[in-house]
């Protein structure tokens with residue numbers, strides 16, 4: 001099967017692949033620019049970017065500053081060709097500011113999830129930017145699209161469907177996660193398409209769950225999806241922003257090491273059972289003071305660990321204290337590869 005190109009609003013890429021904006025600092029300007037050069041959509045994750053000390057006094061400005069630097073760096077590396085976006089999590093306390101900063105920088109698309117991005121069109125106004133919500137049910141999409149239509153007369157430019165086996169925070173109950181057959185990617189596709197049809201929208205629908213090969217992409221195209229978003233598998237690339245010690249943790253991990261815990265974000269999160277997670281599962285609370293209140297809903301006195309610090313530890317290669325978010329397909333990371341090795345298989 002020849003892989004089709006992927007058109008979203010005014011944007012296009014040679015392959016139907018979006019590189020997931022993975023925080024903290026995994027989906028950085030390196031990974032995003034290389035993805036774009038190889039024929040996909042590149043995404044910079046907007047969470048946890050700022051210098052931790054500077055963020056203590058001015059979290060918002062410091063986060064904006066580094067995001068702008070990252071966008072400019074990616075533009076330079078790609079000579080301003082291709083489609084560059086950000087991933088913005090609704091759960092963040094600087095959600096509005098980070099989006100406005102990216103809009104002012106002329107970003108091409110915004111992918112937004114971890115909550116319903118109801119107010120996103122307000123921050124984008126009339127800019128020619130593709131808006132791509134991340135959704136895990138037809139019901140949630142219906143609520144979102146009704147609000148966008150009523151408040152802003154705005155339609156989405158594509159929809160990313162995150163399945164229950166995907167990496168990162170999950171928009172499913174624990175019961176659904178235990179019985180993924182009740183919320184399979186086939187079922188979700190039908191639900192999402194029905195909702196889009198009821199609004200009269202015909203936009204690309206992208207699958208985000210366990211993609212690590214051309215065959216996985218073809219599987220979703222045959223199901224009716226227009227393309228995929230890839231997270232976990234891309235952690236195992238040279239370009240991903242993470243210390244090699246942490247990348248090796250993913251290479252060595254086995255399916256049995258994958259567990260679900262409750263994240264300070266307020267959603268279930270799929271992670272590797274590393275020392276921090278063992279401590280959390282044993283009911284222990286880490287000693288920490290909240291550096292900059294990055295999450296809207298986090299109560300530092302109640303949560304067992306600081307997710308910002310834990311993800312920064314992963315980025316820095318501190319295996320003892322890091323949080324290793326993953327999808328179910330962690331075993332697809334067999335060794336660290338160049339991103340090009342994967343894209344070569346799509347030709």
Ligand SMILES: Cc1cc2nc3c(=O)[nH]c(=O)nc-3n(C[C@H](O)[C@H](O)[C@H](O)COP(=O)(O)O)c2cc1C
Nearest residue numbers: 020022023166167168208209210230231232325327
């Ligand atoms: C390490 C890691 C970090 C992630 N960070 C984010 C994030 O900052 N924002 C977000 O919306 N999704 C995030 N995700 C989810 C991805 O964007 C993507 O949808 C998901 O990884 C796709 O499933 P896969 O991991 O099975 O490929 C993350 C996933 C991983 C594995």
